[in-house]
Amino acid sequence: MSKLDSKIPSGPLAEKWTKHKNNINLVNPANKRNIDVIVVGTGLAGASAAATLAELGYNVKTFCYQDSPRRAHSIAAQGGINASKNYQGDGDSDYRLFYDTIKGGDYRAREANVYRLAEVSGNIIDQCVAQGVPFAREYGGLLDNRSFGGVLVSRTFYAKGQTGQQLLLGAYSAMNRQINRGKIEAFNRHEMLDIVLVDGRARGIIARDLVTGEIERHSAHAVVIASGGYGNIFFLSTNAMGSNVTASWKVHKKGAFFANPCYTQIHPTCIPVSGEHQSKLTLMSESLRNDGRIWVPKKKEDAEAIRNGTKTANDIKPEDRDYYLERRYPSFGNLVPRDVASRAAKERCDAGYGVNKTGQAVFLDFATAIERYGKEQASIHGIHNPTQEEIKKFGREVIKNKYGNLFQMYEKIVDQNPYETPMMIYPAVHYTMGGIWVDYNLESTIPGCYVLGEANFSDHGANRLGASALMQGLADGYFVLPYTIGDSLSKDIRTGKIPTDLPEFEEAERNVVQMLERLINNNGKHSVDYFHKKLGKIMWDKCGMARNAKHLQEAMVEIRQLREEFWRDVKVPGEMYGMNAELEKAMRVADFLELGELFAKDALHREESCGGHFREEYQTEEGEALRDDENFMYVAAWEYTGDPKDAILHKEELIYENIEVKARSYK
Amino acid sequence: MKLTLKIWRQKNKDSKGEFKVYPIDGIEGDMSFLEMLDILNEQLINNNEEPVHFDHDCREGICGTCSLQINGQPHGPDRLTTTCHLHMRSFSDGDTIVIEPFRATAFPVIRDLVVDRSSFERIQQAGGYVSVNTSGNTIDANAIPVNKHDADESFNSAACIGCGACVAACKNASAMLFTSAKISQYSLLPQGKIEATERVLNMVRQMDEEGFGNCTNTGACEIECPKGITLVNIARMNREYTAASLKKPLSNSWS
Numbered sequence: 001m002s003k004l005d006s007k008i009p010s011g012p013l014a015e016k017w018t019k020h021k022n023n024i025n026l027v028n029p030a031n032k033r034n035i036d037v038i039v040v041g042t043g044l045a046g047a048s049a050a051a052t053l054a055e056l057g058y059n060v061k062t063f064c065y066q067d068s069p070r071r072a073h074s075i076a077a078q079g080g081i082n083a084s085k086n087y088q089g090d091g092d093s094d095y096r097l098f099y100d101t102i103k104g105g106d107y108r109a110r111e112a113n114v115y116r117l118a119e120v121s122g123n124i125i126d127q128c129v130a131q132g133v134p135f136a137r138e139y140g141g142l143l144d145n146r147s148f149g150g151v152l153v154s155r156t157f158y159a160k161g162q163t164g165q166q167l168l169l170g171a172y173s174a175m176n177r178q179i180n181r182g183k184i185e186a187f188n189r190h191e192m193l194d195i196v197l198v199d200g201r202a203r204g205i206i207a208r209d210l211v212t213g214e215i216e217r218h219s220a221h222a223v224v225i226a227s228g229g230y231g232n233i234f235f236l237s238t239n240a241m242g243s244n245v246t247a248s249w250k251v252h253k254k255g256a257f258f259a260n261p262c263y264t265q266i267h268p269t270c271i272p273v274s275g276e277h278q279s280k281l282t283l284m285s286e287s288l289r290n291d292g293r294i295w296v297p298k299k300k301e302d303a304e305a306i307r308n309g310t311k312t313a314n315d316i317k318p319e320d321r322d323y324y325l326e327r328r329y330p331s332f333g334n335l336v337p338r339d340v341a342s343r344a345a346k347e348r349c350d351a352g353y354g355v356n357k358t359g360q361a362v363f364l365d366f367a368t369a370i371e372r373y374g375k376e377q378a379s380i381h382g383i384h385n386p387t388q389e390e391i392k393k394f395g396r397e398v399i400k401n402k403y404g405n406l407f408q409m410y411e412k413i414v415d416q417n418p419y420e421t422p423m424m425i426y427p428a429v430h431y432t433m434g435g436i437w438v439d440y441n442l443e444s445t446i447p448g449c450y451v452l453g454e455a456n457f458s459d460h461g462a463n464r465l466g467a468s469a470l471m472q473g474l475a476d477g478y479f480v481l482p483y484t485i486g487d488s489l490s491k492d493i494r495t496g497k498i499p500t501d502l503p504e505f506e507e508a509e510r511n512v513v514q515m516l517e518r519l520i521n522n523n524g525k526h527s528v529d530y531f532h533k534k535l536g537k538i539m540w541d542k543c544g545m546a547r548n549a550k551h552l553q554e555a556m557v558e559i560r561q562l563r564e565e566f567w568r569d570v571k572v573p574g575e576m577y578g579m580n581a582e583l584e585k586a587m588r589v590a591d592f593l594e595l596g597e598l599f600a601k602d603a604l605h606r607e608e609s610c611g612g613h614f615r616e617e618y619q620t621e622e623g624e625a626l627r628d629d630e631n632f633m634y635v636a637a638w639e640y641t642g643d644p645k646d647a648i649l650h651k652e653e654l655i656y657e658n659i660e661v662k663a664r665s666y667k
Numbered sequence: 668m669k670l671t672l673k674i675w676r677q678k679n680k681d682s683k684g685e686f687k688v689y690p691i692d693g694i695e696g697d698m699s700f701l702e703m704l705d706i707l708n709e710q711l712i713n714n715n716e717e718p719v720h721f722d723h724d725c726r727e728g729i730c731g732t733c734s735l736q737i738n739g740q741p742h743g744p745d746r747l748t749t750t751c752h753l754h755m756r757s758f759s760d761g762d763t764i765v766i767e768p769f770r771a772t773a774f775p776v777i778r779d780l781v782v783d784r785s786s787f788e789r790i791q792q793a794g795g796y797v798s799v800n801t802s803g804n805t806i807d808a809n810a811i812p813v814n815k816h817d818a819d820e821s822f823n824s825a826a827c828i829g830c831g832a833c834v835a836a837c838k839n840a841s842a843m844l845f846t847s848a849k850i851s852q853y854s855l856l857p858q859g860k861i862e863a864t865e866r867v868l869n870m871v872r873q874m875d876e877e878g879f880g881n882c883t884n885t886g887a888c889e890i891e892c893p894k895g896i897t898l899v900n901i902a903r904m905n906r907e908y909t910a911a912s913l914k915k916p917l918s919n920s921w922s
Contacts, residue, residue: 048801051801052801052802066724067783070829071730071732072730075729075731076725076729076730126803127801127803127805129808132796132852132858134822134825134856137813137815159822160822165826165828166822173791174796176796188785240724240726240730241725241726275698277697277702280726282726408747409727409728412745412754415696415697415754478803527709573712573715574717578678579679579778
């Protein structure tokens with residue numbers, strides 16, 4: 001018997017959210033002043049939730065490991081945010097955004113959640129503009145849009161290649177206003193190390209002050225987890241160095257089910273790995289696929305010549321180039337969804353057509369776009385017979401305006417000028433669709449523990465479309481949680497302040513201190529990074545872009561062994577008190593080493609290919625993902641029982657009433 | 668390449684710091700500066716020494732966490748570059764590299780190369796926002812057209828990453844480039860103009876209270892800013908400040 005109740009309201013799809021809001025219990029303003037909420041994580045989801053809850057009158061405490069909420073990794077999102085405004089009049093609507101997202105997620109997301117997301121998406125843009133977010137505009141003064149993968153309309157709003165930065169600074173400014181009013185208390189350089197349950201409800205957290213090393217108890221009437229995804233389990237990813245799964249993993253161990261951990265997004269356009277010293281990977285925004293064309297040489301000998309340096313990209317004649325995405329997927333071309341583009345790049349490189357020293361790169365080429373824009377601009381400037389030089393100059397100016405900071409970043413890292421030679425790119429771990437299972441109210445299986453943004457599993461199914469993460473983070477924080485949390489907090493108006501001297505707090509604190517002491521006194525031989533890199537290698541080789549049963553079984557055993565070795569042999573220098581970066585890392589890697597095993601177990605159990613989860617055993621003759629809707633059209637939610645390998649599977653069946661489930665095709 | 672690193676080591680804010688010298692070998696041009704420090708730290712840990720603490724997070728040049736005064740320059744020798752994007756190809760075999768924390772009274776050292784920039788937080792909290800509720804009941808985003816030039820210029824100011832290089836570069840440890848960037852972002856947009864008077868007065872007051880120095884138009888901040896924030900922002904803030912200071916209080920003394 002499943003314990004999962006998704007609490008999806010009844011009634012027609014388009015009326016569910018309105019109806020639900022009308023039926024929700026409210027807390028009166030005077031009572032809100034007596035209710036405390038903890039928000040862990042201050043990215044788009046956390047910051048927007050914290051600001052809105054504080055505006056409503058709740059007392060909010062925020063926690064982030066960074067030295068400022070503004071540094072959360074949402075800041076690095078580049079390309080844009082989707083909204084079904086239909087400002088371009090190109091046929092967009094809430095339904096179409098909903099449809100694209102469900103299809104993009106390979107029919108593994110919940111209809112009601114996704115529709116709600118589409119419904120509130122337009123309001124996010126209104127909100128952000130009102131806050132002073134400087135979105136890109138057209139000459140007439142109205143907002144500009146561009147296109148992203150997996151869709152046929154232009155619904156993406158952007159601020160150059162720094163959309164995440166501008167949206168996060170907007171949410172951060174809303175937080176600052178509430179900090180100034182005394183309604184938010186911000187605990188920066190603090191890390192949550194456990195959740196505290198009292199009578200089965202989330203009532204507080206144990207946190208470590210990362211400057212003094214002191215362990216602190218914080219109580220509240222509800223705990224909101226918005227701590228992001230777990231892509232750093234792969235060691236190399238586009239996540240920030242500090243991004244981690246600890247908050248999510250701790251709530252999982254205390255009773256929150258972990259859903260679809262194997263759904264990982266491998267982003268197709270990242271700067272390739274350059275060597276063993278590499279500490280992280282850098283994304284080149286998907287928006288570049290609006291204007292960039294992806295190709296490898298048609299002939300193997302050309303690819304080899306490029307690899308050994310005797311030829312360059314510009315030496316390959318147009319007819320000898322294989323624009324493989326345009327060839328395989330004529331209707332979406334270079335703008336197929338991320339999972340499809342990544343697998344296609346891997347396929348070409350595995351077949352021997354890769355174009356850098358390691359053979360693990362393809363070209364992303366802007367020459368065609370520079371020419372097209374150049375001609376257009378020349379005409380606008382009244383030059384009717386432009387020279388090639390003039391065309392290039394004008395064209396580059398347009399590209400610079402659109403993607404300037406990305407081109408600059410590329411040049412800094414690779415030391416090549418992408419205006420002159422095509423970029424080299426390769427897929428890398430970017431986003432995790434899986435996360436803590438939540439119901440329609442965003443509440444986990446621990447009452448009073450809510451999970452938002454990338455940390456939950458809810459809206460993207462098995463693959464997320466570009467520019468939808470920012471949308472989901474802000475939708476959850478600004479427009480969903482502030483309503484739904486009231487429903488459960490309305491029962492707390494007489495509870496009073498939760499004391500932190502309860503035995504539950506004492507026990508949780510004791511466990512945290514024990515773990516810290518064990519690590520600091522371990523006196524092992526190897527650094528934390530040594531283990532993290534080993535884990536990353538197992539994950540990439542055996543749980544990465546293509547998976548099979550044999551590899552996944554091996555991964556489960558190897559991760560387990562590595563975890564045992566970690567606890568036997570890790571060396572954490574320094575002391576428990578005071579700033580200790582190695583100790584912080586050790587705590588995070590310890591959790592990744594547990595999650596890894598559950599990740600592999602989930603991937604092993606899902607005997608189908610869908611979205612970012614590609615099982616080599618399940619593919620069509622053309623190498624496309626082959627779903628098994630009869631047996632796997634469900635959310636896999638795992639219950640912790642003391643060991644990741646013994647986690648119990650709970651299934652939430654996915655029901656599609658408003659959309660026809662069919663093979664996902666971008667041809 | 669082989670390098671000699673002279674790195675500032677300081678246990679905590681109350682202890683006295685000192686430079687320590689670390690030789691390092693096997694560094695390649697493709698490595699980022701922080702990856703070079705990762706390698707040093709791995710060696711220190713293996714030799715049972717404490718690793719060097721430094722601030723870093725996204726390593727994509729956007730979060731503003733990384734800092735470091737490298738050979739006397741915030742974020743090192745390259746222009747428009749954060750330390751995380753500085754690559755070792757900017758150095759040569761045999762170089763000595765001096766690595767210090769950002770130095771300013773308002774940025775006390777926490778440990779080694781890590782400084783406390785919470786003074787920046789308090790400046791933002793004093794007025795770096797538009798007072799609009801996030802309830803969603805706002806007007807349509809396209810209801811107020813904004814001139815593209817103003818919108819782009821506002822974006823250029825908003826691109827500040829709050830790293831503090833401007834303060835570290837300034838002989839007066841002034842935070843005027845940082846503060847003026849936020850004030851400019853809002854003053855160029857219709858949404859921000861409404862509270863312009865209070866914003867500039869409050870943010871400047873907070874900036875002064877935190878112990879940052881004044882601007883003497885040296886321009887080092889603009890040169891060292893990894894995001895190209897210009898002195899025009901400071902000029903704009905000064906104009907806003909003057910205008911705000913001359914505004915009369917409300918005419919009804921009871922209100």
